[in-house]
Amino acid sequence: MSDYDAVVIGAGGAGLAAALTLTESGGRVLLVEAAEKVGGSTALSGGVFYAAGTSVQREAGIEGDTPDDMYRYYMTLNQYKPEPALVHRLCHEAAPAFEWLRELGVTFRTEDLYASGVDKIRRGHRAAGHGAEIVEVLEGHLSTRGADVAVSTRVDGFLMADGACRGIVVGGDPVTADAVIVATGGFGADPDMLAELYPDAVLHGDRHWYIGSPHCRGDGLTLALDAGGELTPRNRGLLLLTPGFARDLESYLPGWLMMVNRQGHRFVDETIEYSVLATVLREQDGRECWAILDEDARLASASTDYRPAPNWHGDRLLDHVAAGTLLTGATLEELAARCALPADAVVTAAARYSAMADAGEDRDYFKPAAMLHPVRRGPFYAAKVNAAIVCWTGVGIRIDAEARVLARDGRPIPGLFAAGETTGGMHGDCYAAGGASIANAIVFGRIAGRNAALSARQRAGQPGEIAP
Known part of the structure; x- marks a missing residue:
């Protein structure tokens, strides 16, 4: 028997959403965070969530805005350079993820709804307490669910067996799990990785600086590459x-x-x-x-x-x-x-x-x-x-619409999932709108959590199957 049903690496918005979703399925969860406290870059953000067809929009008198409208805007703005399946999933699950946050207790008011993109439709939902409130609410619920949380801890590597991810290595010690979710954020705090993967960010020398967590050093990308994954196209992000x-x-x-x-x-x-x-x-x-x-x-x-x-x-x-x-x-x-x-x-x-x-x-x-x-x-x-x-880095681990990490041959690596800024494929040359990054983190954090729970049940011989 594994030590845990799932390990989540990184406790920003994506990691917290994934861990909480896993506990909702009754899973034994370990959440590992490099910083001394949870929150990541989400806690430092303005807390805007980008979504179409929400209850707050309806309360504000906005009727008829749909996920398909959001998808067409997002893809057209970026000349269809992002991965369509990922953006489509984001657009169609953004409203349910938003309502989930609202039900958990995050405060979203009609007066904080604004047109965060360039299409003049009010889809930017700013949390009253900004990103810190989103983190506080997610952490509060997680604290009542029995998940183990290890802060000030970095992961050394994955435990791989027969091409599948079966846990992590921390401080030289193995921690076994039926599934692992990578949610370590971007690499904006690592100068060498910025120079290699996002050269536009360092084009002007000492002028560049990163607004996210100083702990976002690209660990997840390195771990995924070592496990046989690959990265999305270089030089993407938001400056x-x-x-x-x-x-x-x-x-x-x-x-x-x-x-x-x-x-x-x-x-x-x-x-x-x-x-x-x-x-x-x-x-x-x-x-x-x-x-x-x-x-x-x-x-x-x-x-x-x-x-x-x-x-x-x-x-x-x-x-x-x-x-x-x-x-x-x-x-x-x-x-x-x-x-x-x-x-x-x-x-x-x-x-x-x-x-x-x-x-x-x-x-x-x-x-x-x-x-x-x-x-x-x-x-x-x-x-x-x-x-x-540097607001966020858009080069990341290649995943499919089920948040599974893809190997270089295009097949999912069993037991390995990823979500949030550590993933790529969601971005073109132009940021779609304020709140798209937090929506991405929460939406794919939940997807990764659900599918990691299914993966763990499958390994235990219980019914459950991830969509093909």
């Missing part, structure tokens, strides 16, 4: 733009900025969704741009945006000038010279932008009129902007 002011997470740059590329030309609506803006920047020379404002904008900055961005307000901007991360010039020509930009192009761009601000109409990129602010009165300011804040 946010940063001017390098500070390591503070500000998802959006102020919409009232004028942004120009290395040629000194404006190239985008500066208010578009952060994930799309990062994708557009990838196509620019050097994958960078400059955010420009004038003195009037600096003085008015605290009251001219609908998105919080404290680093771009008033005297705080002067602090960045003193630190050398915000350049300044008495004239646009002087500023352009300091930024190594063509002065004539910058002057032309600012003149056109200012004229459109006066007219209240952006005829080039159709930015909302309220976000147009002239660039006319010196001194002028500019910050170099790069996509360098």
